[in-house]
Amino acid sequence: MKADRIHNFNAGPAALPLPVLEEIQESFLNFAGSGMSITEVSHRSKWFDDVINDAVVRAKRILKLDDRYHVLFVQGGASMQFCMIPMNLLGAGDTADYVNTGTWSTKAIKEAEIQGKAIRVVASSEDRNFSYIPEGIAFNPNAVYAHITSNNTIKGTQWAQFPDTSGVPIVSDMSSDIFSRPLDVEKFGMIYAGAQKNMGPAGVCMVIIREDLLGRSPKDIPTMLRYSTFAEKNSMFNTPPCFSVYTVQLVLKWLEETIGGLDKMAALNRKKADLLYDYMDQSEFYRGTAEKNSRSLMNVTFRLPSEDLEKTFVAEALENGLGGLKGHRSVGGCRASIYNPTPLASVEALLDFMKTFERKNG
Amino acid sequence: MKADRIHNFNAGPAALPLPVLEEIQESFLNFAGSGMSITEVSHRSKWFDDVINDAVVRAKRILKLDDRYHVLFVQGGASMQFCMIPMNLLGAGDTADYVNTGTWSTKAIKEAEIQGKAIRVVASSEDRNFSYIPEGIAFNPNAVYAHITSNNTIKGTQWAQFPDTSGVPIVSDMSSDIFSRPLDVEKFGMIYAGAQKNMGPAGVCMVIIREDLLGRSPKDIPTMLRYSTFAEKNSMFNTPPCFSVYTVQLVLKWLEETIGGLDKMAALNRKKADLLYDYMDQSEFYRGTAEKNSRSLMNVTFRLPSEDLEKTFVAEALENGLGGLKGHRSVGGCRASIYNPTPLASVEALLDFMKTFERKNG
Numbered sequence: 001m002k003a004d005r006i007h008n009f010n011a012g013p014a015a016l017p018l019p020v021l022e023e024i025q026e027s028f029l030n031f032a033g034s035g036m037s038i039t040e041v042s043h044r045s046k047w048f049d050d051v052i053n054d055a056v057v058r059a060k061r062i063l064k065l066d067d068r069y070h071v072l073f074v075q076g077g078a079s080m081q082f083c084m085i086p087m088n089l090l091g092a093g094d095t096a097d098y099v100n101t102g103t104w105s106t107k108a109i110k111e112a113e114i115q116g117k118a119i120r121v122v123a124s125s126e127d128r129n130f131s132y133i134p135e136g137i138a139f140n141p142n143a144v145y146a147h148i149t150s151n152n153t154i155k156g157t158q159w160a161q162f163p164d165t166s167g168v169p170i171v172s173d174m175s176s177d178i179f180s181r182p183l184d185v186e187k188f189g190m191i192y193a194g195a196q197k198n199m200g201p202a203g204v205c206m207v208i209i210r211e212d213l214l215g216r217s218p219k220d221i222p223t224m225l226r227y228s229t230f231a232e233k234n235s236m237f238n239t240p241p242c243f244s245v246y247t248v249q250l251v252l253k254w255l256e257e258t259i260g261g262l263d264k265m266a267a268l269n270r271k272k273a274d275l276l277y278d279y280m281d282q283s284e285f286y287r288g289t290a291e292k293n294s295r296s297l298m299n300v301t302f303r304l305p306s307e308d309l310e311k312t313f314v315a316e317a318l319e320n321g322l323g324g325l326k327g328h329r330s331v332g333g334c335r336a337s338i339y340n341p342t343p344l345a346s347v348e349a350l351l352d353f354m355k356t357f358e359r360k361n362g
Numbered sequence: 363m364k365a366d367r368i369h370n371f372n373a374g375p376a377a378l379p380l381p382v383l384e385e386i387q388e389s390f391l392n393f394a395g396s397g398m399s400i401t402e403v404s405h406r407s408k409w410f411d412d413v414i415n416d417a418v419v420r421a422k423r424i425l426k427l428d429d430r431y432h433v434l435f436v437q438g439g440a441s442m443q444f445c446m447i448p449m450n451l452l453g454a455g456d457t458a459d460y461v462n463t464g465t466w467s468t469k470a471i472k473e474a475e476i477q478g479k480a481i482r483v484v485a486s487s488e489d490r491n492f493s494y495i496p497e498g499i500a501f502n503p504n505a506v507y508a509h510i511t512s513n514n515t516i517k518g519t520q521w522a523q524f525p526d527t528s529g530v531p532i533v534s535d536m537s538s539d540i541f542s543r544p545l546d547v548e549k550f551g552m553i554y555a556g557a558q559k560n561m562g563p564a565g566v567c568m569v570i571i572r573e574d575l576l577g578r579s580p581k582d583i584p585t586m587l588r589y590s591t592f593a594e595k596n597s598m599f600n601t602p603p604c605f606s607v608y609t610v611q612l613v614l615k616w617l618e619e620t621i622g623g624l625d626k627m628a629a630l631n632r633k634k635a636d637l638l639y640d641y642m643d644q645s646e647f648y649r650g651t652a653e654k655n656s657r658s659l660m661n662v663t664f665r666l667p668s669e670d671l672e673k674t675f676v677a678e679a680l681e682n683g684l685g686g687l688k689g690h691r692s693v694g695g696c697r698a699s700i701y702n703p704t705p706l707a708s709v710e711a712l713l714d715f716m717k718t719f720e721r722k723n724g
Contacts, residue, residue, distance in 0.1 A: 006397030010404045013604060018391075021399050025390040029383055035368030035685065037383050039563035039609065042372045042686065075437035075565065076586055079600040083584030111584050196601055201401035203437065203565045203603030222445030222473050224438055238441040239558055241565030242375060243605055247401065323397065324404065 007346035010324035011153050011299065011337040012197040020250045038246050043239050052235065055249035062255060062262055065185055072207040072230040073245050077194045078175045081205060082111035085171060088217040088227050089144055090117045097143045100124035101133060102152040104173055130155040132291040139165045145189055146170050151177035154328040156301030157294040162187055177298050179255060180340055181266040189213045195244060198339045199251045204244035265340055272338045272347040273297040279351055285358040289333060300336045301327060310334055313357055320353055369708035372686035373515050373661065373699040374559040382612045400608050405601050414597065417611035424617060424624055427547055434569040434592040435607050439556045440537045443567060444473035447533060450579040450589050451506055452479045459505045462486035463495060464514040465692065466535055492517040494653040501527045507551055508532050513539035516690040518652040518663030524549055539660050541617060542702055543628040551575045557606060560701045561613045566606035627702055634700045634709040635659040641713060647724040648716065651695060662698045663689060672696055675719055682715055
């Protein structure tokens with residue numbers, strides 16, 4: 001860590017790999033010999049074509065996506081997807097299943113309902129405050145899709161395995177764990193993810209959609225809300241969010257060339273999370289809030305013996321160069337978000353701080 | 363100009379003020395002492411609050427907006443506004459007027475029609491290839507709004523004065539001339555502008571909307587497509603495109619503090635455009651394509667005696683450090699986009715090149 005930078009445990013926007021930030025900084029006044037900043041380059045230029053094409057190729061290679069899958073860059077975040085998904089995929093008489101595992105699932109469900117779409121909530125973990133991932137769900141075999149949230153940033157839960165939907169394509173919000181582990185892509189009809197957690201800055205959402213779902217959109221959907229608009233124009237029907245796409249490209253390059261791919265990334269993520277969970281499990285001071293078999297490897301949520309201690313913990317951590325440890329404003333407590341870019345050294349620094357804090361206050 | 367940077371005449375994304383780019387570069391690893399990049403800072407932090415609030419305050423001060431106007435930051439570009447405007451402002455039985463002055467107006471009209479909204483095209487300049495701005499238009503006094511495109515980047519035309527709509531609020535796409543001149547704001551119900559021409563990088567659209575129009579949205583509009591969602595949450599219902607908003611803030615600061623406000627900006631823009639138009643008017647080699655009283659001060663479109671010469675012109679200009687001079691792919695010819703950030707020195711360099719090129723080839 002550079003002397004003047006902190007260990008960043010923000011939930012999103014979140015830490016980015018330092019080498020990526022340094023590359024952006026270094027070339028910021030003259031991108032790839034263009035004589036322009038990346039923010040000044042035309043999206044219809046060879047320079048930007050190379051950026052967006054490389055980002056798409058890398059995303060497909062990393063996730064082992066075959067040619068049926070399109071990788072799109074859409075604005076509006078995952079929240080825009082909550083409305084675009086039912087708008088595009090559900091026509092009259094169609095139905096879809098939703099699993100409710102927390103705040104973001106709840107919002108996705110709400111946006112389908114606002115449009116009067118026939119969706120069914122087939123499982124929910126609300127009964128135990130969203131502290132677990134439901135199992136043994138009976139999905140509707142006639143559903144067009146089954147929607148899940150693969151990782152729940154606020155409650156700190158994550159699907160360890162993806163459910164058996166009897167062939168119904170899964171549509172998953174992966175905003176907070178895309179590219180964090182290998183996937184059995186066959187199960188998915190669509191994967192979407194706001195970039196600002198695992199792969200870039202805010203301002204762009206990656207949408208991976210399978211060919212057969214692309215064709216479902218009704219004709220009266222506005223152009224900018226149709227997936228086919230993005231698929232047909234390589235995400236450049238209009239000006240894309242160039243800087244955000246560029247940063248995503250650099251993060252994917254870092255993931256492939258510096259980390260060494262998804263298996264290595266997954267192992268590193270497991271190691272980071274285990275460091276924290278193992279320590280918490282033997283501590284009577286820190287208490288994890290997610291049920292053990294539903295724990296997120298991305299967002300480690302925990303409580304201290306009192307809210308006062310939690311406040312002191314967050315404040316003293318920041319004084320010690322550890323930022324972003326406050327839990328989401330809707331649930332309180334503490335949270336360490338340790339996405340792909342968070343280095344092991346940051347987690348080790350946090351662990352040291354947690355131990356010291358427990359000794360002083362336990 | 364720094365030795366390795368070019369004179370950038372791109373139509374968008376376009377040139378940004380060099381001091382703005384330098385400030386971003388310098389603080390890119392540690393924004394405002396946060397120990398994080400601006401791309402890593404939480405949008406729920408004091409750091410980002412200061413950024414977005416300052417951007418809003420400056421936009422309101424520069425345009426002299428009173429408290430009835432909200433300044434919003436929305437994703438999806440002006441193209442998303444083409445659909446959001448009729449979706450939010452036109453209920454059953456409502457009608458709106460549209461003036462067609464080129465490619466972007468045509469797209470705005472199409473998006474209203476896709477939704478089956480009752481709109482009327484009250485004037486068009488298509489009869490003379492969109493080379494002029496229509497006058498003496500009979501607007502419908504019962505229209506909810508009158509839509510215009512204040513500057514037409516592709517055809518190089520601009521409304522010199524805004525039309526008398528008998529009190530019907532104007533809704534204007536100002537993507538390519540917002541903040542380029544003082545406005546009589548009273549006439550406008552809404553102004554929207556993709557940032558990537560006059561005020562920032564791609565990835566954010568500024569929407570200025572008057573209180574009375576905010577209340578019109580039907581209840582079944584998805585949350586992310588409602589203007590009130592953005593107005594109620596200071597554009598942070600979900601994660602905004604932080605980096606783009608930050609750059610807009612810096613450009614507005616530059617406009618106020620370095621340029622000295624809108625009157626000075628307008629005078630400088632007039633001076634830049636006059637340099638090119640005055641020269642073209644006395645030349646028999648270069649021919650402006652817009653009718654004289656409809657000429658844009660932002661996009662100077664022109665032809666040379668042959669397409670071959672145009673190709674040579676664009677290529678030799680680039681060899682001489684002058685980029686982005688090719689006309690839009692839909693119309694051909696040449697175009698110099700000289701938005702707010704384009705320095706006078708760039709226009710002077712272009713003028714010198716044009717003179718030399720005419721001497722050699724005229």
